Amino acid sequence: MKVAILTMFNGLSHTYSLVNVVAEQLEMLLKNGVKTKVIVSQDCNDDERKGVYADERLEWVKVTNKFNGNKIQWHDYSQPDGQVHETFYDEVEVIASDLEEKLLDVDICIMHDIHYQGWHLVHNVAIRKVQEKLQNIKFIAMTHSVPVNRPSNPKWPFSCRYTPMPNTTYVYPTYSGIPALAKQFNVPEGKCRVVHNSLNLKSFMSKEVRSIHDQVDLISPDILIVYPARFTTGKRFEKVASLAGVIKAQTELKVKVLFCDFPSMDTNLDKYKAYIKNIGNSHGLEKTDIFFTSDLGYAEGFPRSSVLELFTLSNLFICPSYSESFGLTVIEASSRGNFLVLNEAVPALEELGKQLKAYFMRWDARNFGYDTKEIYKPSEQAYLKEHASRIVNLMRDNPVIYAKTLARQKYSPQWVWYNQLEPLLHPNK
Template structure:
């Protein structure tokens, strides 16, 4: 399959929200290995390209915007009747010739607001002219504003905004708008689909978090834990892994722990990581649930700004540390909106936790002048399972944490691609 996205952008300013919508669709298509042409106006500056718009997998195609060597100035024809300017149809024919040529190699074309916006009427008409020479091309017409009221008395070319184009499916960002969309274009509801806009949760985050996001799927886990610390038994990373394993059993969902680790001289990193994974497996987890940033390109530690960025994505912070004088990381996790579970046997963590409304568990700890050792009845597994079930209820029952999780999972690229955009493109024409 070869895809085209027809936008007729004059620029790529992010203040125009449609730029971000197209940016996300380009990411989804290229990640799926689908060659894609992005069709923009001849006058869209190359200097404004960035990120995915510079990707070599995206063919940047400029569509003619000249008639008799003069720039075509688009006029807003939002009304349902009236007169178009004298050169309108000649402009449409000139644009149509270029569209026909540039769309010829493609199998599907996603067009954004071309059928809807009044200032795109010339492109709307041009596309209908070009379609005559593109009998196999399927179109998906996205509308990004409230559908217009039907205009059954509109005459040509104004009627192009209210009548369907052959081999075209009409698309709206929400299910709630499909009936109005069908009414505007006078098509059956079965010819309309909803494809939600996606949220790039890494937008605005630092480069370290973005790079890790390319290597690790953050959209899959319902429960995302981030645990920064030295790779030493004193930080009890294996206990975090064990709790995460119990959490997977209790929730029936996916769990991932990101260990933002840095090396220690008191233990072999490879041996301790194996021990951590083994504890996770024993309690119900899988090896792939545990990610070490030292294995992902940061052998000497993940940047602090990156840790703070990851806390904005996570929803649960567990600290079973053996000893803490204060616990600044607890405050960092709390400040970014995470449910907290702290080791009550550590005085500093108990003090902080009371202020922050944290949940408590008990693990072995160092107190002032003595150490404590925990025993669990009937077993440590039962203890973990019970507290994991409480954590599941706490996270799912907190509206803010639940919304944070839904944004990361349900409105991320992966879900929208697999459940909406990909099935749409794969439908039989």
């Protein structure tokens, strides 16, 4: 399968939002091994090609923008009727002939605003002529602005902005716009589809976080827990793993735990890691749900600034630490919008937690001059189950946590590809 992205861009400035939208779709197509060509205007400056637009896997194609040796001037034909300029139809023929040649080897052509924008009327008419000859191509017409009202009796060629083209699916970025889109192009709503604009968080990641994301899926988990700490038994890594495991077992949510660990002389690295993983597994986590940054290329510790960046992706912070003098990571996690679960038996964590309206649980702890030991009735497992359900419900009911998680998951390129864009390319898959 080969896909063409038809944009007729005459520039690639990222201040133009459509340039960014198309870039995200190109990333999706290339990542999933789809042969892709980008069709732009002859006037598009190659020096502006950066990022995915400069990817060697792309076939970069330009469509003529000249007639009789002169540059074609685009006219904004947004009105539903009137007169086109004198050379309009001649320009249509020249553009259609070139487009036909450029689309001969294509299976699917995704058009961006070609059927919508008034200044693309000449390309709109041209692509309809191409479609008559290349009827094997499936067309996808994407609209990125609010649909316009359909006039009662549109006249050719202005009617091209209000009538469907054969073998074409009409697409809008939100469900709310589908009725208006269907009315503009006079098609049944059932023939229209939605493809969201995506939020590519990876493109904003530092190289350190990107290197972790290349090894661990940080985008799709329902519950993402990041726990940075010196790798010592006093930080109670296994308690994080056990609560995370119970949350997964109780709710069947997708849970990932990323420990940002740095070495401690008093702890056997391999034995303690094996113990933590076994505890997590016994409570419901899979082996692929627990990760240590020390195993992912950062044996001496993960950069602190990058830990803060990870907190922008995570949504649950669990601190069952045996002892804390302050608990700076609690502040860091809260500043990035994480739901806080803290050990109430540690004075410093209780103090911080009350100010931050954290959720409290109780684990063994060191107090001032004495240690405390928790006794769970009927069992620690029952205690974890009770609190796991409460935590998940509170997170779901918290609008900030919920929105943060949904934005990371549902509007990611990965989600948009598998749920919206790929089904358009493979409707029978």
